[in-house]
Amino acid sequence: EPEVTQTPSHQVTQMGQEVILRCVPISNHLYFYWYRQILGQKVEFLVSFYNNEISEKSEIFDDQFSVERPDGSNFTLKIRSTKLEDSAMYFCASSETSGGPFYYGYTFGSGTRLTVV
Amino acid sequence: GQNIDQPTEMTATEGAIVQINCTYQTSGFNGLFWYQQHAGEAPTFLSYNVLDGLEEKGRFSSFLSRSKGYSYLLLKELQMKDSASYLCAVLYNQGGKLIFGQGTELSVKP
Numbered sequence: 096e097p098e099v100t101q102t103p104s105h106q107v108t109q110m111g112q113e114v115i116l117r118c119v120p121i122s123n124h125l126y127f128y129w130y131r132q133i134l135g136q137k138v139e140f141l142v143s144f145y146n147n148e149i150s151e152k153s154e155i156f157d158d159q160f161s162v163e164r165p166d167g168s169n170f171t172l173k174i175r176s177t178k179l180e181d182s183a184m185y186f187c188a189s190s191e192t193s194g195g196p197f198y199y200g201y202t203f204g205s206g207t208r209l210t211v212v
Numbered sequence: 213g214q215n216i217d218q219p220t221e222m223t224a225t226e227g228a229i230v231q232i233n234c235t236y237q238t239s240g241f242n243g244l245f246w247y248q249q250h251a252g253e254a255p256t257f258l259s260y261n262v263l264d265g266l267e268e269k270g271r272f273s274s275f276l277s278r279s280k281g282y283s284y285l286l287l288k289e290l291q292m293k294d295s296a297s298y299l300c301a302v303l304y305n306q307g308g309k310l311i312f313g314q315g316t317e318l319s320v321k322p
């Protein structure tokens with residue numbers, strides 16, 4: 096079964112440093128997303144990306160964050176000047192479409208656990 | 213806001229049936245997902261409902277009533293490995309953004 100692949104699985108970084116989280120979405124998917132989950136809390140939407148541009152972003156996704164699709168396979172989330180409160184699990188997801196009457200393969204990656212110290 | 217409400221915790225016995233409810237705000241509704249999540253792992257897809265009615269898939273079924281803003285996930289013949297968090301997530305409008313509930317932590321006991 097096709098998978099969304101995320102690297103690294105764990106990342107520890109010092110406060111103020113920049114991190115890049117990497118994702119390889121499923122190859123025929125056109126919509127890409129980042130979510131985060133702080134320990135013990137619910138999964139929260141960060142950003143959606145389609146046709147090489149951001150289609151929607153949440154209040155969490157401020158100027159500290161950016162996304163990029165640098166080539167035909169990778170989708171990255173960059174966090175500049177990390178803060179302690181950025182410590183969370185970050186999930187990438189992808190889907191064939193943005194909705195529809197039938198399931199369209201909305202799949203999550205295994206996540207990157209980011210710890211800011 | 214687009215609040216998704218589901219019970220925080222439930223406990224059930226191995227072999228039994230459990231129903232996990234989810235309510236949501238109906239404005240802009242475009243589909244509802246149920247995911248299973250084990251601690252420290254990614255959400256894994258269980259079901260997707262966009263029309264009213266029951267969708268059955270093996271031991272798992274999901275029901276949707278769009279007019280009531282209500283869904284439930286039904287798990288039959290519970291097994292110990294079903295102990296996990298069950299997440300209700302609603303797709304609002306057309307952009308693909310999912311809004312998640314807090315999750316229901318299900319404990320299956322022998």
